[in-house]
Amino acid sequence: MLLVVFIATVVIGLYMAWNIGANDAANSMATSYGSGALSLKQIIIIAGILEFAGATLFGSRVTNTIAKGIVPINLMDPSMVSIGALSAILAAGIWITIATYYHLPVSTTHSAVGAMVGFGLAAASKGLILLGDIQWAVMEKIVLSWIVSPLFGAMMSIVIFTMIRLTLIERVEDPIKLEKIFGFLQIGTASYVAFAHGSNDVANATGPIAAALGYLGQSTPMWVLMLGGLGIAVGIATWGYKVIETVGKKITELTPTRGFSAEFSAATTVIVASYLGMPISTTHTLVGSVIGVGLAGGLAAVNLNIIKRIIASWVLTVPIAAGLSIVIYNFLVVVL
């Protein structure tokens, strides 16, 4: 029975990874397509390879946080942990599917974290752990990182774009030629974004799998991360390219100098978060960075209403994912 639960967790984890590739990775990569810096084929290849590399080489810390940073799985019976992990990944997967269907700007990260909290609460209600055993201090840090990361991305892109503006745009003879040069540099930042994205967001799929393994040691098995990275790469190749095309066409205003500034800032923020083991939303960080470019006077029109929508979406996502997770957990405990 445990094996069936585990296989189910892996399968849904793969679906989650596919979804991350199809939507989140694609959104991040679309900035390079919109500016015309890269062709669709180039983006898919770069994104596929570097998302995989980021996930495999740098994805363990965030995976670790989601797997056992919030819920103290080492205090529980392995079978209960397996059921909890399955509930969490199922809850996050269902919510993401609904949100995607209704085009809500929901973060997979917030769903995964919310779902793990739900698993913790369900376990506490069954008396398996104490409510105080849930790592609320870690949870506070995570929530704080959700607020800090877009702000950090914005501040950084203000500085970078202002620097580009003052030292290059203001001084060059031909601004169009400058944009072309930055188009080449964007190959670098696009790769950077893909690597950073893979390193952070893979955890939303691999975190519950790692938890289900009942693993207690220091590092996540490599094959779990590879599986997550593979899922993301397949997501980009099988569906993400459509998203890149659709999104890219709408953001042609993000010229290479602007795209470079936003991508570099977002990727750096995400990499720092991955290093600190903080599961943050790459897309929300990218939105913060784009707004930063706008604040630095680089964009013709930035819709600030998106900030309200994003805040609303994550205020909703955590309780919904948690609630779903609790319901599924209680159901599975009775059924299995």
Place this chain on the structure above:
Amino acid sequence: MKFIRSVTDVFGKSPFKKLHEHAELAGKAAKLLKEAVMAYTIEDFEKVNTLCKKIEELEYQADLVKGEIREHIPKSLMLPVDRHDLLSFLKPQDSISDACEHAAQILTFRKISNLPDVIKKDMECLVNNIIDAIDVYEGLVDQISELLLTSFSKKEVQESLEIVPRIENLEHQCDLIEKRLYKEIFNCDRIDPVDVLLLVSLIKEMGEIANNTARAADRFRIMILGK
């Protein structure tokens, strides 16, 4: 394209392309008005009527574009220029096509035959000057894309600022021609007094085209400097 979750909404709808389109409509209306004035002086009143209808159509289109621009710049939209500056630039630009329409309509109210040559000549001169001013003005508005690309670099702003006095000068030339025309009209004994009334209102409206062009250029300057 159902299964998609994206944050493209962060990119608002840029009003600048529409502003450009709006300026082009004013330019087209002014060029048609020139044809109408020329047709009027050779007493081809049929053509005047047709051109007037076309100008009315352009003015209506310009109003629609103006409405679209206004509708799409809520306060939550962050622009590289001040929102109020943009709106107060849009207004005189819209008045250019309004004045073109009024002038064209006046031409259809009454037929005047045997206009004195000197008045014909100066009317032609006035309308040519207006077209010159509008041409330069369109060049100024063309700068928007460059200004946006360089995020209003000092060099680009300077280049745009140099265009504004040229428009102001052409507007001044128009004033001088108008003054001359008024004198000629009021002192020409062989024109019917009702014709005088029509010509005076016509010249006043044509003057408004130039005035609004200069005003819009001035507002454009305020907008790009206000940044």
